[in-house]
Amino acid sequence: MSKTTRTFLIVISAACPAALFARVAGAADLNVANVERVGADHVRFDISWTNSWRASWTEAGAKVTNWDAAWIFVKYRTKGAASWSHATLSSRNADHSAPKGAEIRAGLTGDRAVGVFLHRSADGKGTWTNKGVKLKWLTKDDKLADGAEAELFVHALEMVYVPRGAFYVGSEGKVAGCFTEGSWEKGDPVIPFKITGEAELKVAPERGCLYGTAGLGAAHQIGPVGKLPAEFPKGFAPFYCMKYEVSQGRYAEFLNQLAAKQTEKRYPFPTIPKRFSGNGIHTVRKTAEGFAATKPDRAVNWVSWDDCMAYLDWAGLRPMTELEFEKACRGPLKPVKDEYAWGTGELIEAAWLWAPLPQPPAPLPMGICGPEGRIKAGCTYWGIAAMSGHLRERTVTVGHIEGRRFTAVCGDGSLDETGMANVPNWPGPSENWPAAATAGGGFSGGPWYKDKARLRVSDRFLSSCLRKQRDRSYGFRGVRHAPGGKSK
Numbered sequence: 001m002s003k004t005t006r007t008f009l010i011v012i013s014a015a016c017p018a019a020l021f022a023r024v025a026g027a028a029d030l031n032v033a034n035v036e037r038v039g040a041d042h043v044r045f046d047i048s049w050t051n052s053w054r055a056s057w058t059e060a061g062a063k064v065t066n067w068d069a070a071w072i073f074v075k076y077r078t079k080g081a082a083s084w085s086h087a088t089l090s091s092r093n094a095d096h097s098a099p100k101g102a103e104i105r106a107g108l109t110g111d112r113a114v115g116v117f118l119h120r121s122a123d124g125k126g127t128w129t130n131k132g133v134k135l136k137w138l139t140k141d142d143k144l145a146d147g148a149e150a151e152l153f154v155h156a157l158e159m160v161y162v163p164r165g166a167f168y169v170g171s172e173g174k175v176a177g178c179f180t181e182g183s184w185e186k187g188d189p190v191i192p193f194k195i196t197g198e199a200e201l202k203v204a205p206e207r208g209c210l211y212g213t214a215g216l217g218a219a220h221q222i223g224p225v226g227k228l229p230a231e232f233p234k235g236f237a238p239f240y241c242m243k244y245e246v247s248q249g250r251y252a253e254f255l256n257q258l259a260a261k262q263t264e265k266r267y268p269f270p271t272i273p274k275r276f277s278g279n280g281i282h283t284v285r286k287t288a289e290g291f292a293a294t295k296p297d298r299a300v301n302w303v304s305w306d307d308c309m310a311y312l313d314w315a316g317l318r319p320m321t322e323l324e325f326e327k328a329c330r331g332p333l334k335p336v337k338d339e340y341a342w343g344t345g346e347l348i349e350a351a352w353l354w355a356p357l358p359q360p361p362a363p364l365p366m367g368i369c370g371p372e373g374r375i376k377a378g379c380t381y382w383g384i385a386a387m388s389g390h391l392r393e394r395t396v397t398v399g400h401i402e403g404r405r406f407t408a409v410c411g412d413g414s415l416d417e418t419g420m421a422n423v424p425n426w427p428g429p430s431e432n433w434p435a436a437a438t439a440g441g442g443f444s445g446g447p448w449y450k451d452k453a454r455l456r457v458s459d460r461f462l463s464s465c466l467r468k469q470r471d472r473s474y475g476f477r478g479v480r481h482a483p484g485g486k487s488k
């Protein structure tokens with residue numbers, strides 16, 4: 001540890017006109033700046049974002065606490081390297097430091113820390129700035145030669161903590177193929193099923209079992225009678241869910257850090273019909289300086305199943321299951337007939353619901369904004385934006401045996417050489433599937449242009465139908481188990 005390293009370090013931070021968009025969602029309200037390498041083994045930077053919170057409240061006699069957080073991961077490029085690599089951080093929380101009032105918890109994939117969560121350690125809300133956050137980088141683990149120079153890029157995504165606890169899936173109303181308790185019979189009102197743990201569940205039309213109203217054979221099927229293993233993430237264990245869908249700016253950063261051969265596969269632009277490009281929805285362009293989005297805060301659409309999985313693996317995250325989707329929306333509350341993500345069965349007046357261009361407002365959790373605030377922002381119980389409407393989102397299904405194999409294993413930060421995710425038990429890659437494959441994934445919460453019933457929390461219209469192609473209405477977001485939770 002004798003050497004002094006004063007060299008290298010280049011800062012690249014998202015060039016966002018943050019102030020202009022302070023009220024608007026997306027990436028622009030989060031900024032990372034002043035990235036530098038300190039000594040050989042530390043990365044230091046400032047980070048701030050607007051509409052941050054930590055809050056506690058009481059729900060049906062129980063104390064509830066949640067907060068938002070930044071999922072921070074570091075990419076580096078050594079001199080002469082063709083692409084960027086994922087930095088291995090210390091898995092010991094005490095090796096990282098942040099100003100008073102902040103907590104840092106390492107996020108592990110296997111036993112390797114691929115990023116950290118930074119969040120408030122006490123209740124508060126509003127713009128939150130942390131200067132001089134310092135992460136320990138295990139350069140030896142990454143086989144960096146002593147004194148080797150490296151460019152650094154600190155990525156940060158806003159996420160929301162969904163705490164441990166029981167919740168319901170399935171709600172009465174006009175919802176296709178929704179979950180129900182297994183004693184339900186055709187023609188009866190749906191019986192919401194309570195998820196009370198992560199233990200194996202039986203999927204069957206029997207009392208006490210998880211089942212669905214659409215049986216077998218449809219895009220919204222519950223699938224064959226069988227088991228949902230203990231390893232399948234059911235939403236009971238605590239997890240983090242991205243506050244917004246992945247944005248075009250974030251997707252462009254991803255493209256810029258892959259090897260050329262990988263980027264080719266993940267850059268959909270040449271195949272986007274003209275009416276959806278140009279000044280339209282998708283604004284990621286190849287420029288002399290690399291990929292850039294003219295509307296970086298806009299949610300990225302025109303992404304295939306493989307694109308989504310590749311991004312999530314690269315970012316150290318994973319897709320969410322359709323059970324987690326309902327928990328992320330409803331929280332611990334009893335289901336409401338025809339329920340939307342904001343907790344009522346009535347639609348709200350909001351341009352962003354029905355179009356991919358306007359951005360949803362910044363969300364806050366129930367404990368801060370109350371039921372009226374949720375309706376106004378169109379956000380979930382925990383403070384997650386755009387789960388109903390806007391882009392259609394990819395989820396892992398209970399309704400197909402390929403989906404039931406899924407576990408909580410997250411990405412490790414790197415892809416295979418053809419630009420595919422390579423995490424065990426994730427559905428895909430879809431490149432290998434026949435055109436009409438229904439192999440483990442599906443959609444939840446959308447899309448913006450269709451039947452309004454599709455926006456409902458418990459609607460499973462295409463939840464067991466994995467369309468592998470790209471589409472203007474397809475987007476995604478990631479989740480990750482909370483540190484100390486269902487650790488994989």
Ligand SMILES: [Ca+2]
Binds near residue numbers: 412
């Ligand atoms: Ca990987």
